[in-house]
Structures are given as structure tokens and as C-alpha cells.
Amino acid sequence: xxxxxxTKQQLREALENKxxxxxxxxxxxxxxxxxxxxxxxSLIRRSVAECDLTVLSIFVNPLQFGPNEDFxxxxxxxxxxxxxxxxxxxxxxxxPTVEEMYPTKPLTSITVDxxxxxxxxxxxxxxxxxxxxxxxxxxxxxxxxxxxxxxxxAQQVAVIRRMTDDLDMPIKIVPCDIVRxxxxxxxxxxxxxxxxxxxxxxxxxxxxxxxxxSIGETAGKTVQGxxxxxxxxxxxxxxxxxxxxxxLAYPNLTxxxxxxxxxxxxxxxxxxxAVKFGRTRLIDNRILSFSEVTIDV
Amino acid sequence: xxxxxxTKQQLREALENKxxxxxxxxxxxxxxxxxxxxxxxSLIRRSVAECDLTVLSIFVNPLQFGPNEDFxxxxxxxxxxxxxxxxxxxxxxxxPTVEEMYPTKPLTSITVDxxxxxxxxxxxxxxxxxxxxxxxxxxxxxxxxxxxxxxxxAQQVAVIRRMTDDLDMPIKIVPCDIVRxxxxxxxxxxxxxxxxxxxxxxxxxxxxxxxxxSIGETAGKTVQGxxxxxxxxxxxxxxxxxxxxxxLAYPNLTxxxxxxxxxxxxxxxxxxxAVKFGRTRLIDNRILSFSEVTIDV
Numbered sequence: 001x002x003x004x005x006x007t008k009q010q011l012r013e014a015l016e017n018k019x020x021x022x023x024x025x026x027x028x029x030x031x032x033x034x035x036x037x038x039x040x041x042s043l044i045r046r047s048v049a050e051c052d053l054t055v056l057s058i059f060v061n062p063l064q065f066g067p068n069e070d071f072x073x074x075x076x077x078x079x080x081x082x083x084x085x086x087x088x089x090x091x092x093x094x095x096p097t098v099e100e101m102y103p104t105k106p107l108t109s110i111t112v113d114x115x116x117x118x119x120x121x122x123x124x125x126x127x128x129x130x131x132x133x134x135x136x137x138x139x140x141x142x143x144x145x146x147x148x149x150x151x152x153x154a155q156q157v158a159v160i161r162r163m164t165d166d167l168d169m170p171i172k173i174v175p176c177d178i179v180r181x182x183x184x185x186x187x188x189x190x191x192x193x194x195x196x197x198x199x200x201x202x203x204x205x206x207x208x209x210x211x212x213x214s215i216g217e218t219a220g221k222t223v224q225g226x227x228x229x230x231x232x233x234x235x236x237x238x239x240x241x242x243x244x245x246x247x248l249a250y251p252n253l254t255x256x257x258x259x260x261x262x263x264x265x266x267x268x269x270x271x272x273x274a275v276k277f278g279r280t281r282l283i284d285n286r287i288l289s290f291s292e293v294t295i296d297v
Numbered sequence: 298x299x300x301x302x303x304t305k306q307q308l309r310e311a312l313e314n315k316x317x318x319x320x321x322x323x324x325x326x327x328x329x330x331x332x333x334x335x336x337x338x339s340l341i342r343r344s345v346a347e348c349d350l351t352v353l354s355i356f357v358n359p360l361q362f363g364p365n366e367d368f369x370x371x372x373x374x375x376x377x378x379x380x381x382x383x384x385x386x387x388x389x390x391x392x393p394t395v396e397e398m399y400p401t402k403p404l405t406s407i408t409v410d411x412x413x414x415x416x417x418x419x420x421x422x423x424x425x426x427x428x429x430x431x432x433x434x435x436x437x438x439x440x441x442x443x444x445x446x447x448x449x450x451a452q453q454v455a456v457i458r459r460m461t462d463d464l465d466m467p468i469k470i471v472p473c474d475i476v477r478x479x480x481x482x483x484x485x486x487x488x489x490x491x492x493x494x495x496x497x498x499x500x501x502x503x504x505x506x507x508x509x510x511s512i513g514e515t516a517g518k519t520v521q522g523x524x525x526x527x528x529x530x531x532x533x534x535x536x537x538x539x540x541x542x543x544x545l546a547y548p549n550l551t552x553x554x555x556x557x558x559x560x561x562x563x564x565x566x567x568x569x570x571a572v573k574f575g576r577t578r579l580i581d582n583r584i585l586s587f588s589e590v591t592i593d594v
Binding site for chain 2: 008
């Protein structure tokens with residue numbers, strides 16, 4: 001049976017008991033905003049395979065939503081989430097209220113520069129500051145050795161990796177592959193918002209990302225050339241309203257010169273897209289490399 | 298014998314060994330910038346009395362010094378420090394280099410609002426952001442249950458308390474009384490900068506703070522009235538160049554109305570001064586209460 005903790009105190013006591021029973025026990029942590037899908041389940045299963053104890057958190061964090069974003073309508077289904085978490089092997093579920101997490105307005109903010117300059121950091125101001133605070137709080141409450149994050153939020157992974165490195169947090173960040181529907185759509189709790197027509201047109205994201213590798217390998221193709229082709233492909237879907245299509249160095253998310261030749265660009269690159277279909281903003285990405293030259297990061 | 302760790306890895310291994318030997322061991326932590334004096338020794342002794350293991354760090358943190366401050370000339374004496382730390386009962390001394398603490402420029406910054414608006418937060422911009430980052434790093438490396446800070450840096454204590462509360466860090470912050478020379482001068486590593494004449498005139502700080510209680514108890518005395526009397530007293534010392542004299546609500550460091558009557562001001566108040574004598578900036582403070590009315594904080 002999965003153990004349910006709704007307060008910080010309950011969570012601390014549950015963890016203390018487990019750790020007393022088995023000194024040296026390793027804890028894996030999967031922070032989520034709930035409305036779990038197979039992507040989350042894959043994180044839980046990986047933690048279960050690698051750690052003695054797996055803690056899942058479900059918390060829709062108001063700090064990381066902008067004033068015109070979907071905090072209030074973000075989908076929630078606690079019973080289904082707990083069933084899926086238990087079936088995937090999680091040992092403890094932490095489900096705090098907003099008041100439990102933030103009994104007073106936090107005065108402390110955490111900002112990670114450079115990695116937040118582009119992509120969602122640019123189009124959702126303050127978003128990653130809110131992520132930094134809530135992830136720090138959860139890390140301090142759970143004190144895991146390993147924490148599992150999906151690569152669909154590739155920038156979030158980069159931000160959290162940088163924060164844990166910079167602050168010497170004793171936690172290994174484990175990035176996990178994007179899980180997709182059979183037709184290619186990246187799993188997201190927000191997919192539930194999509195109408196049938198939007199759902200169908202949203203396939204253009206994974207399709208355009210899948211084509212990017214062969215497009216970029218064409219002789220003479222530049223950074224901007226690839227961005228333009230991907231953007232044009234997405235625009236063929238009438239309902240697609242592009243927020244960004246960007247190609248950045250990975251994992252530092254630094255910009256590339258637009259006229260740089262891809263075949264001469266060493267290392268891994270992140271091709272990331274954010275596109276609105278109706279009121280629903282979807283993101284997707286792919287890590288690519290075009291040059292044979294590798295670089296140490 | 299005190300154990301000396303110069304790298305994060307050495308420190309992590311030393312702590313892991315101690316904790317394996319004695320599961321459930323409690324760790325007390327005393328972060329310092331070195332050039333230890335009896336004030337630091339009192340923190341170490343308190344930790345030794347309250348915890349199984351006491352870790353001291355000595356690190357002059359460049360992030361918390363402004364461009365025109367005294368980072369380069371800040372006094373250092375490792376051998377004397379280690380002797381004093383050992384005599385006071387510390388078990389482990391962590392003495393990293395700047396390169397060890399910051400192998401790359403940190404992109405992560407931690408800001409605590411409101412509590413940093415006044416006092417040294419106002420006159421040393423960025424100072425407490427640097428404190429927040431280094432204290433977070435040291436907390437994550439040492440993972441203490443208790444951390445000891447001197448009340449001479451009263452605002453630092455308030456900032457760190459707020460940060461640990463906001464981020465749910467599992468660490469109790471223990472504020473410790475200011476230690477003074479027999480003539481009243483608050484101990485500070487920076488006292489070594491003072492000429493004999495400056496040293497003598499600097500006594501005006503502790504003397505004016507000591508008088509504040511009786512001045513404030515005078516009928517009709519206001520917040521601004523007390524600040525003015527303390528300031529005038531300090532100005533009687535020719536070499537004193539006042540940076541600030543402030544009276545704030547404690548521990549939140551929120552401002553008080555200048556015309557507020559002290560006898561009608563509930564709760565504890567922080568009277569804090571920062572004054573330059575030549576090139577040396579000294580701080581001192583006192584917690585006061587004038588009203589019989591208490592408030593819960």
C-alpha cells in the first residue's frame with residue numbers, strides 16, 4: 001500500500017521511520033504536478049528499480065504559473081493518480097495543500113541565470129524562479145539521493161541540474177526520456193485540454209522534430225535554416241500558433257549563431273518548440289547532434 | 298585532533314564515515330570567515346555542548362564582498378584559527394579554496410526580500426545574495442541539524458532564518474549572544490584594522506547602544522527621537538562616520554513609523570548601527586523592548 005502524507009510533518013516522520021528501520025536506505029524522488037500519465041509512471045518505475053524507497057509528490061505549484069496561465073484549471077484527479085502511483089511501485093505520496101507548502105508568502109527566491117534566458121524562461125517570466133523554490137523545498141523535505149525528471153521539460157532539467165550543482169545539493173538529477181503516444185504526441189497532463197481537431201493537428205510537433213535530424217544533415221544547412229524549416233512545417237497546421245522554435249547548445253542552453261553551419265557545430269543541441277493549439281500550450285523537444293566532433297561538457 | 302578537510306570530497310567522506318560509525322549522530326555547524334576570536338569560540342563551544350559532532354568552516358566568500366570592500370585584505374591566519382578551533386572542541390574544519398567552492402561562476406542566486414531592505418542589505422548591495430548562496434552550499438555539504446550564528450550580524454541571522462524557513466531546510470538556526478571585550482567593544486575579525494585612536498573611539502558604539510534602553514524608556518520618546526540621540530552620541534567621536542543607525546521590528550526587520558512612541562511599540566526591536574572609523578566599517582546592535590505588551594512572532 002502506498003503511504004499518503006498530506007503535511008510536511010507526516011512526511012518527515014514517515015521518512016525518519018523508514019530510515020531508522022534501514023540505515024543507509026537510498027531514496028528516489030519523483031516531483032510532479034499530478035494528473036499522472038505513462039511519462040510519470042516511467043519515472044516512478046525507474047526510481048523503484050534504482051532506489052530502496054520511492055517518494056512521489058503531487059503539488060500544483062502556484063508560484064510557477066503566470067497570472068494569465070492555467071493554474072486554476074490545471075487538471076487534477078487524486079484518486080486516479082494514487083492508483084497509478086501505487087501500481088508503478090511508489091512507496092510514499094506527498095500531497096500537500098498550497099497552505100501547507102506556503103504557510104506565509106515566501107520572501108526567498110532562487111534564480112538561475114543564462115539557462116533561463118531563452119525558451120520557456122523567456123516566454124513565461126518568473127516560471128523557473130517558482131520551479132527553483134518549490135523543487136528546493138521538496139528536496140529539503142524528502143532529502144533524496146536521486147531525483148527523476150522527464151526530458152519533455154528539457155529546460156527544467158537544465159535549470160535544476162545547474163541549481164543542484166551550484167548549491168552543492170547532494171542529489172543526483174536523473175533525466176528520463178520523453179514518453180510518447182503511439183502516434184508520436186509527447187505525453188502531457190495538458191493534452192486533456194485538446195479538442196479532437198487540435199489533438200490531430202498537434203502531431204505536427206513530434207513530426208517536425210523527427211524530420212529535423214535529416215534536414216540538419218543536408219550540406220550547407222545553418223542553425224537559422226533548420227529553425228525556419230521546422231517553423232514552416234509547424235505552420236502548415238492551421239491551428240498552430242508558434243510561441244518559439246529554438247535551437248540551442250545543450251545542456252547549457254546558450255545561443256548559437258544563426259548562420260552557423262550545423263555540420264560544423266560540435267556537441268549536442270536542443271531543438272525545442274512551444275506551440276499553442278487553441279488555449280493549450282504544448283512543448284516538445286529533441287536532442288540532436290550533427291557534427292562528428294564531440295565536446296566535453 | 299581536529300580533522301582538516303580542504304575539498305568537498307574529503308568533507309563528504311569524513312562526514313559519511315562519522316555517520317556510519319554512529320547512526321543518528323547529530324551535527325552542529327559553525328560557518329565562519331576565519332580569523333577566529335572568542336565570539337567564534339563561543340559558537341563552537343555551544344555546538345560541542347549540544348551536538349555529537351561539530352564542523353567548523355573557514356571560507357572568506359568573495360560573493361558577499363562588494364567591489365570596493367575588503368575581500369583582499371580581510372585578515373587570515375589559518376594556523377591560529379585551527380589551534381583555537383581545536384581548543385574549543387571542533388571535530389572537523391573545512392577550509393576550501395575559492396576554486397574549490399566555485400569551480401565555475403555560479404549562475405544560481407538566492408535573494409531574501411524584505412529582511413534585506415534595510416541596514417547592511419541597503420548599504421552593501423548584493424551582500425546577502427552572496428551570503429545566501431554560500432550558506433546554502435555549506436548547509437548542503439555539511440548537512441547539519443543545527444547551525445550557530447553570532448548575533449553581531451543580526452540581519453544575517455534574520456536572513457538565514459527566513460531562508461531556511463522558506464525553503465524547508467531541515468536545520469535549526471541557533472542565534473548566539475554577541476561577545477564583547479571587557480571595555481564593551483563587540484568582537485570582530487575587522488577590529489585588527491583599527492589604530493589605537495580608532496579602537497578607543499569605537500567604544501562609542503557599545504556605549505551608545507547600552508544607553509538606548511534608558512533613553513527609550515523616557516516618556517514621549519519616539520522611534521526617530523531614539524535614533525537621533527544615539528546618532529548624536531556616536532557623532533561626538535570625531536573619527537566616527539555613520540553608515541546607519543536604525544531601529545526596526547525584530548526579527549522581521551520591518552520599519553517602524555518615525556513618530557511612533559516607543560512605550561507603545563510592542564515586541565522586540567533591533568537597534569543596529571554601522572559606523573566607519575577610518576577605512577574600517579564596524580557594526581553592533583542590541584535587541585530592546587520598551588512596551589510591556591508582547592507579540593507572538
